[in-house]
Amino acid sequence: MTERCYKLYRYQIPMDSQVVLRNRFLKQREGLLVQIRCGESEGWGEIAPLPEFSQETLDQAQQQALEWLNAWDQARSRNEKLSLENCYPSVAFGLSCALAEMKNKLTTEGNFNAAPLCYGDPDELYEELDQLPGEKIAKIKVGLYEANRDGLIADMFLEAVPDLKLRLDTNRSWTPTKAAMFAKYVKPEHRTRIQFIEEPCKTPAESLQFAAETGIAIAWDETVRDPAFTVKAEPHVAAIVIKPTLVGSLEKCVSLIEQAHQQGLIAVISSSIESSFGLTQLARIAQQYTPNTTPGLDTLDLMKVQLVRAWPNSTLPLAGLDSEYFTEV
Numbered sequence: 487m488t489e490r491c492y493k494l495y496r497y498q499i500p501m502d503s504q505v506v507l508r509n510r511f512l513k514q515r516e517g518l519l520v521q522i523r524c525g526e527s528e529g530w531g532e533i534a535p536l537p538e539f540s541q542e543t544l545d546q547a548q549q550q551a552l553e554w555l556n557a558w559d560q561a562r563s564r565n566e567k568l569s570l571e572n573c574y575p576s577v578a579f580g581l582s583c584a585l586a587e588m589k590n591k592l593t594t595e596g597n598f599n600a601a602p603l604c605y606g607d608p609d610e611l612y613e614e615l616d617q618l619p620g621e622k623i624a625k626i627k628v629g630l631y632e633a634n635r636d637g638l639i640a641d642m643f644l645e646a647v648p649d650l651k652l653r654l655d656t657n658r659s660w661t662p663t664k665a666a667m668f669a670k671y672v673k674p675e676h677r678t679r680i681q682f683i684e685e686p687c688k689t690p691a692e693s694l695q696f697a698a699e700t701g702i703a704i705a706w707d708e709t710v711r712d713p714a715f716t717v718k719a720e721p722h723v724a725a726i727v728i729k730p731t732l733v734g735s736l737e738k739c740v741s742l743i744e745q746a747h748q749q750g751l752i753a754v755i756s757s758s759i760e761s762s763f764g765l766t767q768l769a770r771i772a773q774q775y776t777p778n779t780t781p782g783l784d785t786l787d788l789m790k791v792q793l794v795r796a797w798p799n800s801t802l803p804l805a806g807l808d809s810e811y812f813t814e815v
């Protein structure tokens with residue numbers, strides 16, 4: 487009989503003091519690493535509900551993960567499978583990753599060419615773009631300042647860097663009037679190099695209307711997590727953004743990716759501010775399932791330390807399971 491065992495490690499790491507999530511500062515990032523072992527095979531995953539975005543709390547996720555693992559152990563001893571269907575998204579994602587790793591279903595190669603993320607200082611982005619290998623693609627958070635300023639900045643980048651493609655993210659913050667102000671400052675000949683704006687307006691209908699009026703492509707992010715969401719090709723919709731920690735199991739994410747590709751849409755694997763452990767696993771998922779798309783994973787530098795697995799070329803210190811950041815559950 488194969489011996490099965492599992493362990494949870496809870497982590498808490500300090501963040502850059504500047505990180506704001508919706509309405510609050512995120513001073514610490516907390517989550518769990520899960521290890522499962524079946525005989526000689528071992529797999530790991532990260533379960534890290536994101537405050538302000540996930541419905542579940544970390545305590546709820548931890549309890550559910552323990553219950554599932556216990557039930558899984560029993561089910562496996564009867565040679566049965568146990569579904570992740572009814573688990574919280576963060577739990578389903580972390581556990582499905584651990585299972586996939588254990589079964590050697592996840593490639594070891596990763597796509598670490600994440601799109602550099604810019605929160606507003608253009609000079610920082612110029613520097614990063616200079617050093618970017620391959621496709622020149624960057625992401626700017628907009629909707630935080632005035633819409634005409636956002637438009638000016640986007641247009642300036644597109645003018646200054648002729649092979650640059652931009653992703654913009656408004657997080658549903660513009661009214662139709664503000665969205666129109668933004669567009670007014672982006673010259674029509676530059677608009678095709680906006681790969682997409684994620685959720686420009688407060689509602690999907692307004693975002694579609696904006697895209698139709700301006701010819702600027704959009705992408706769904708928040709909308710993907712709407713229980714009623716289905717993948718469908720619509721005019722000016724270029725992409726769906728998939729944040730696995732907020733979406734669910736690897737299988738569910740892969741199904742969304744396949745549906746997107748069938749409909750001619752880009753699927754972008756993106757961060758929910760996981761630790762370097764989770765981010766490197768997301769880079770591997772991106773490499774395996776969206777090999778031609780730059781993932782949105784440039785969030786490691788919001789943290790002060792990396793955990794267990796290092797992101798290539800990151801200068802942040804790497805802490806192990808025996809470090810002060812971990813407690814075994």
Ligand SMILES: O=C(O)CCC(=O)c1ccccc1C(=O)O
Pocket residue numbers: 539601603625655657707756757758759781782783784785
């Ligand atoms: O998508 C990316 O490139 C980075 C991740 C990101 O922007 C994000 C990370 C956590 C929560 C929300 C968001 C967002 O898309 O607004």
Ligand SMILES: [Mg+2]
Pocket residue numbers: 655656657684707708727
């Ligand atoms: Mg977004």
